[in-house]
Amino acid sequence: MPPLSWYLYVSAALFALGLFGMMTRRNSIAMLMSIELMLNAANINLVAFSAYLRGHTMVGQMFALFVIALAAAEAAIGLAIVINIYRTVKHIDADEINLMKW
Amino acid sequence: MTIPVSAADWIVINTELILVGTAMIVLLLDAFNRRISDRISPWITLVGVVGGLVSLGFLWGQEYTGFAGMLVIDSFSVLVKMAILFGTGLAVLLSVDYLRREELAQGEYYGLLLLSTVGMLLLTSSANLIMIFLSLEMLSIALYVLTGYARMRPRSQEAGMKYFLLGSFSAAILVYGVALIYGALGTVDLAGVAEALTAPGILSNPVLLAGAGLVLVGLGFKVAAVPFQMWTPDVYEGAPSPVTAFMSVSTKAAAFAALTRVLVFAFSDLSGVWMAVIWAIAALTMIFGNLVAIAQNNIKRMLAYSSIAHAGYILVAVASANQLGIQSIPFYLIAYTFMNIGAWAVVTVITRKGEEGVGLSDYTGLFWRNPLLAVSMGLFMFSLAGIPPTAGFTAKIYLFMAAVNANLIGLLIVAVVTTIISAYFYLRVTVIMFMHRPSEVSAVHVPIAAYVAIIIAVVATLWLFLFPNSTQAFTEAVWRMGL
Amino acid sequence: MLVQYLPFLILFIVAVAFSGGAILLSRLLGPKRPNPVKLAPYESGMVPIGGTRRPFHIRYYLVAMLFILFDIEIIFLYPWAVIYLTARAARLFLLLEMIVFLGVLMIGYIYIWRKGALDWE
Numbered sequence: 001m002p003p004l005s006w007y008l009y010v011s012a013a014l015f016a017l018g019l020f021g022m023m024t025r026r027n028s029i030a031m032l033m034s035i036e037l038m039l040n041a042a043n044i045n046l047v048a049f050s051a052y053l054r055g056h057t058m059v060g061q062m063f064a065l066f067v068i069a070l071a072a073a074e075a076a077i078g079l080a081i082v083i084n085i086y087r088t089v090k091h092i093d094a095d096e097i098n099l100m101k102w
Numbered sequence: 103m104t105i106p107v108s109a110a111d112w113i114v115i116n117t118e119l120i121l122v123g124t125a126m127i128v129l130l131l132d133a134f135n136r137r138i139s140d141r142i143s144p145w146i147t148l149v150g151v152v153g154g155l156v157s158l159g160f161l162w163g164q165e166y167t168g169f170a171g172m173l174v175i176d177s178f179s180v181l182v183k184m185a186i187l188f189g190t191g192l193a194v195l196l197s198v199d200y201l202r203r204e205e206l207a208q209g210e211y212y213g214l215l216l217l218s219t220v221g222m223l224l225l226t227s228s229a230n231l232i233m234i235f236l237s238l239e240m241l242s243i244a245l246y247v248l249t250g251y252a253r254m255r256p257r258s259q260e261a262g263m264k265y266f267l268l269g270s271f272s273a274a275i276l277v278y279g280v281a282l283i284y285g286a287l288g289t290v291d292l293a294g295v296a297e298a299l300t301a302p303g304i305l306s307n308p309v310l311l312a313g314a315g316l317v318l319v320g321l322g323f324k325v326a327a328v329p330f331q332m333w334t335p336d337v338y339e340g341a342p343s344p345v346t347a348f349m350s351v352s353t354k355a356a357a358f359a360a361l362t363r364v365l366v367f368a369f370s371d372l373s374g375v376w377m378a379v380i381w382a383i384a385a386l387t388m389i390f391g392n393l394v395a396i397a398q399n400n401i402k403r404m405l406a407y408s409s410i411a412h413a414g415y416i417l418v419a420v421a422s423a424n425q426l427g428i429q430s431i432p433f434y435l436i437a438y439t440f441m442n443i444g445a446w447a448v449v450t451v452i453t454r455k456g457e458e459g460v461g462l463s464d465y466t467g468l469f470w471r472n473p474l475l476a477v478s479m480g481l482f483m484f485s486l487a488g489i490p491p492t493a494g495f496t497a498k499i500y501l502f503m504a505a506v507n508a509n510l511i512g513l514l515i516v517a518v519v520t521t522i523i524s525a526y527f528y529l530r531v532t533v534i535m536f537m538h539r540p541s542e543v544s545a546v547h548v549p550i551a552a553y554v555a556i557i558i559a560v561v562a563t564l565w566l567f568l569f570p571n572s573t574q575a576f577t578e579a580v581w582r583m584g585l
Numbered sequence: 586m587l588v589q590y591l592p593f594l595i596l597f598i599v600a601v602a603f604s605g606g607a608i609l610l611s612r613l614l615g616p617k618r619p620n621p622v623k624l625a626p627y628e629s630g631m632v633p634i635g636g637t638r639r640p641f642h643i644r645y646y647l648v649a650m651l652f653i654l655f656d657i658e659i660i661f662l663y664p665w666a667v668i669y670l671t672a673r674a675a676r677l678f679l680l681l682e683m684i685v686f687l688g689v690l691m692i693g694y695i696y697i698w699r700k701g702a703l704d705w706e
Contacts, residue, residue, distance in 0.1 A: 008285075015278055022271055031267050038274035045281035053288050060284055063232050065660050067277055070239045072657035074270050076650040077246050081266050083646055084250065085259045126692050133699035 007048035015041035026093055028085075032078045039071045113161070114168030114175050114227065117154045117183060118220050124150025125216035132209025139209040144198045144551075147212040151191040151219075158183055171291055173227040181432035182226045182359040185439045186352045188562075190219045192443045192555045193348035196450050199549035200344050203455055204252060211251060215348065218244035222356035229367075231280045231290040231317075234360050238276070238324065241356060242269045245349055249341040255456060261340025268323065268333040276320025282313030292368040299371040314369060318376065321364065324357035327417060328386040331410045338406035339460075343453060346402065347446030350409045351439040358416055362431055366423050373423060380421040381513055387414030388520040396527045401449055402460050404527060405442070408486055411524060412438055418517055419501050422508035430500035437493035437566050441485035444559030448479040451548045451556075465531060467540035475546060476535045478560050485563050487528035488521050493566035644705055651697055658690055 014037050021034030043064045050060025089096075112119070128146055132139040158180050166175040193215065201208050221241025228234045246269060250262020284290050286309040287298040304310065322330040338346045365376055391411025398404035416434055419427040452468075452475075453459045469476035485492035498521065505514040548556075625632075662683070669679050697703060 011281075018274065028263060028267065032270075035267075035270050035274050038271075039277060042274065042278040042281045045278070045285060049281065049285040049288075053285070055288070057288065059232070059290055060281075062664060063235075063280075063284070063290065065664065066232065066236055068660060069657050070236070070243075070273075072653050073243055074239070074266075074273075076654050077243055078266055078270065079646060079650055081246065081250055081259070081262050083643065084253055085263055087643075088254075088256060088259065126689075129696050130692060133696045 004048060004052040007044055011041040011044035011048070013041075014038070014044065028078075028082050028093070032075065032082070036071055036075065039067055043067050108168075110166050111168040114166045114173045115224075117157045117161070117187075118223050120153045120157055121150055121216050121220045121223070124153070125213045125220070128209055128216065129213040132207075132213065136209070140207075143209045143212045144194055147194050147216060148191060150216060151187055151194065154223075155184065155187050155191075158187070167229070171293060172230045172233050173224070174229045175227060178362075178428070178432060179226045179359065182355050182435060183223050185355045185432065185435040186219060186222045186226065188436070189348055189352035189355065189439045189443060190215065192439075192447070192559065193344050193352075195551045195555035195558075196344040196347060196443075196447050198551045200342065200450055200552075204342065204457075206251060206342075211248070214244045214248050214251075218248065218348075219352065222352050225356040226359040228360060229292045229363065231283065231292070231295075231364075234364070235273070235277050235280060238320075238357075238360070239273055241353065242273065242324075245269075245345075245353065248345045248349075249337055251345065252342050252457075257340040257457070258342060259340075261337045264333055265337040265341075272320045272323030272330070275316050275323075279313045279316025279318075279320060282309050282316065284313075286310035286313060292363060295368040296370065299369065305372060305375075310372075311375065314372060314376070315379075317364065318379065321357060321361045322383065325354055325361060325413045325416075326410050327383050327413050328390045328410065331387070331390070331413075334410055335403045335406040338409065339400065339402045343402070343446060343450040343457065346406075347443045347450065350405070350446065351435075351442050354409070354413060354416075355435040355439065358413075358420070358431060358435060362420055362428065365420060366428060370423070377421060377423070380417055381510070384414050384417035384421055385513060385516045387411065387417060388516055389414075392520045392524045392527075395524070398527070399462050400460050401462055401465070401531070404462075404531075405445060405449070408524070408528075409442065411520065412442075412486075414520075415498065415501055415517060418510070418513055419504050421513060422504040422510060424504060424508045426500065426507050427504035430497070430504050433500055433566075433570075434497040437485070437497040437563070440559045440562040440566070441482050441492065441494055444478060444556055444563065445482040445486065447552055447556045447559065448475055448482070451475070451552050452546065462531065462534060465534050466538045467543070468535040468546070470539055470543050472546040472548065475548060475556070478556050479535060480532045481560055481563060483528040483532050487525045489525065491564065491567050493563045496567050496570045647702055651702060655690065655694065661686065 018034045018037035018041060021037065022031055025031050025034060046060040046064045046067070048060075050057060050064075053060075124146060128139070128143045131143060131146070161175050161180050163177065164175065167173070168175075194212065197211065197215070201211060218241045221237045221239070221244065224237035225234060225241060228237055246262055246266040249265045250259050252258035280290060283295065286307050287295055287304070289295060289298055298304065319330060323333075326334040338350060341349070365373075365380070369376060388411055391407050391409075391414055395404050395407035395411065398407060416431060416438075419431045419434065421427075449460070452464060465479075468479065481492060484490075485494035488494045488498040498517075502514055502517065505511075505517065665679070665683055669676065669683075672679055
């Protein structure tokens with residue numbers, strides 16, 4: 001098996017990508033995807049730790065399942081919100097949707 | 103293999119079960135008969151909330167651990183749960199006529215409100231980082247929808263989107279932090295974390311520190327502490343007023359319960375590190391919230407910044423991390439629930455259809471238009487500012503005493519100075535209501551349910567000042583029991 | 586360790602070689618007599634209507650969202666199934682628990698169905 005650190009590097013890179021996307025992207029769907037990247041980075045960590053930690057605790061794997069389920073719920077809610085906005089303003093640019101200042 | 107579910111498990115979640123059951127009844131009723139549902143779903147919801155409060159009464163003074171240590175019932179969680187349910191109940195009373203005025207659907211609103219409440223109740227009891235994440239998401243996902251519930255009003259849509267993006271962003275940060283803590287310690291159980299932290303040399307583990315920091319960021323978003331507060335004013339302004347009332351008190355209560363449990367129970371051995379961080383966050387939050395609130399002319403935004411400032415005050419209690427501090431948190435949360443929901447109740451009835459009329463100028467001469475409303479609002483403003491004879495005063499005194507006991511003199515000075523500054527913008531509202539007599543007087547129509555909510559809030563705000571002893575027995579038990 | 590994956594590597598190489606080879610050979614050997622019908626994109630034998638970059642009907646997103654939600658709940662069945670297999674006692678209890686879980690999902694399903702979220706028109 002490859003060493004644990006490899007998984008952690010991948011996950012840290014994914015997390016950083018998500019963070020970067022969140023900071024720079026202005027399309028709300030792209031921001032939603034960045035959030036999903038970050039959640040999946042956490043999933044990789046959880047599963048990797050679960051496999052490598054002494055005692056092979058199942059906690060990490062179970063947690064990852066819950067994260068996946070919640071990520072789906074979040075995506076559904078997020079899409080619904082974005083579609084609702086799109087119906088009125090015809091675009092989904094987070095910077096432009098700014099009646100109130102941030 | 104044995105099945106690890108016992109009778110205690112059902113006792114631990116009985117409040118949540120009552121509310122989930124109510125939510126399902128409300129949703130199914132809405133699905134099958136819209137007309138009846140529009141008429142009675144708020145009252146079904148209220149019955150559920152009262153049922154939840156009764157079940158909490160039975161749990162009072164008892165200690166349970168359920169679902170293999172995932173959830174705990176202790177005096178701390180019972181008190182915070184009471185604060186949450188008071189908040190939900192009052193929000194329901196506000197919503198009845200608000201939804202009719204704004205022509206919004208009733209049934210699913212109450213279903214979402216109840217499910218969000220269940221998330222908050224679970225968060226309060228969570229003794230496991232998985233449960234904290236799950237219940238945080240449960241309360242947030244329902245709240246995202248509630249924030250954007252006025253589907254046709256652009257500000258509500260915008261608030262929903264901003265809350266969703268930043269809320270799920272913070273949740274992702276939180277879960278990554280939990281993953282790191284799991285990697286460093288091999289457990290996500292709060293008791294297990296506390297135990298693992300006693301191992302020699304573990305405290306300087308960078309993975310652990312990074313994980314704890316990310317968890318702190320995630321929870322900081324939910325309690326709206328500076329520098330993670332940027333979503334608060336927009337979301338509070340855009341969301342329907344009853345929803346803002348609900349989330350400004352109940353979400354805060356639940357998130358602070360989780361924050362306290364994580365920091366003071368689980369990471370107490372790491373307090374050398376987080377104490378300084380919380381100190382700085384608390385000071386910044388109080389200063390920022392109160393200073394920016396001065397510049398607001400929109401009452402919803404002013405109350406939003408005020409809510410940020412109050413998060414700072416509660417953080418002082420967390421930073422104290424002593425007996426008095428932990429006791430004062432539930433007391434402060436309960437007092438804050440009544441005074442803040444009261445203020446939002448007045449805002450809700452003053453606004454007109456489409457959430458017009460949220461400027462401070464709309465409060466000019468309110469005393470002549472509706473004396474009872476103006477006097478109540480004045481009382482809530484006094485309470486939020488921490489001026490006697492109100493619950494806000496008592497709560498702040500407890501808090502300051504905790505800071506003195508913990509020798510946090512610097513933080514205490516910041517808290518006192520910002521309290522004095524805050525008196526300016528709270529009292530300004532009072533002055534506007536009483537001093538300027540309007541040229542033409544038009545009466546304000548207040549629905550009966552909203553009146554009931556306001557009167558309950560007034561009575562509770564005075565009660566907690568006059569008889570703090572009635573709750574003292576409760577808060578003292580907090581220290582004896584769970585902690 | 587890696588040797589275990591050798592069959593996969595061989596299969597992969599064979600698959601690439603076969604499909605690549607087939608395309609390459611038909612390119613080289615096959616006669617080319619293009620006409621408009623042959624060059625049109627293949628759409629299940631139908632005559633193509635309009636471009637491919639049209640916005641989807643809004644209903645599509647709604648159904649997709651609902652599908653994701655109900656689809657993802659299935660992952661909770663997997664750990665449950667593992668436990669159920671190894672459990673000696675209280676299988677009935679485990680079964681009831683899963684029925685309750687699915688019942689809650691069912692309430693959600695009834696709700697969206699009654700609300701008309703699944704009606705296409």
